Amino acid sequence: MATPHNSAEKGDIAKTVLMPGDPLRAKFIAETFLTDVKCFNEVRGMLGFTGKYEGKEVSVMGHGMGIPSIGIYSYELFNFYDVDNIIRVGSAGGLQDDVNVMDIVFAMGAHTDSNYGFQFGLPGTFAPTASFNILEKAVALAKEKGVKYHVGDVLSSDAFYKKCNESELYRNVGALAVEMETPALYMNAAEAHKNALTILTISDHLFKSGELSAEERQTSFTDMMEIALKTAIQL
Structure with a gap:
């Protein structure tokens, strides 16, 4: 059943989906790591592909920028589409001193x-x-791979360009x-009783120098992509 944002039919999308923000990063993952690849969506340029990784079916689809955008795509x-697991593979700005680019x-x-x-009507704060x-499997794979990683809370903001920047305040309470x-x-995963994990590669830092170009963000996050794919085939 197609939606206004996704032309796929049921069965076109695997039970586990990797979701980068950039649809070109989705295309890169599909072309670089998957075999027997089929494109299931091109609506609004938000590319989606299903293929096989080490013989197991996996999908990858862009989710766009911001909470409203990923809210739509992940909900659908x-x-x-009966997806059980979504692994976001994205970029982020570092906040802590021991968090470095890459x-x-x-x-x-x-x-x-x-x-x-707010839409869920819950009293208090939804945490x-x-x-x-998924987190446990992914961290074990990162250890095995020998990459530098961190596990903890992140800050997710609605605005990229901000008049009042709260990053330092959240840095002070440990946001990575x-x-x-x-x-x-x-x-969305909690409400649907499904599973989700965000894996991020640090592309720049808000409190020290160093950043990646847009092209590097599309193609150089291979450690994160491989960890996500190897996690996906264990689910």
Whole structure:
């Protein structure tokens, strides 16, 4: 059943989907790592592909920028296409001194200034967290691979250009990095009783020098991509 944002039919999308923000990064992952690849979506340029990784079916699809965008795409995957697991593979800005460009961050939880959680009508504050079964597998693979990684909370902001920047305040309470999508993904997964994890590669740092180009962000995050794919085939 196609949606206004996805032309796929049921059965076109695997049970586990990797989701980068950039649809060109989705294309890169599909062409670089998957075999028997088929494109299932081109609506609005948000490319989606299904193929096989080490013989197991995996899909990859862009989710765009920001909480509203990933909120739409992840909701449809969980609720209309019977997807069980989504692994976001994205970029983030480092906040802590020991977090460096090209380090990997596993988002255990996500602080946010977004009002996305208001729709659920919950009293108090919705504290979205990763699914431990995916997190545990991914961290074990990172250890095995020998890459530098961090596990903890991230800050997810609704605005890229901000008049009032709260990054230093969240840095002071231990947030590892800042990005723009994780709470919607984790909230949608919780409501649908599905699984989600965000894996991030640090592309720049808010408190020290160093950053990657747009092209490097598309193609150089191979450690993160391989960890996500190897996690996906264990689910």
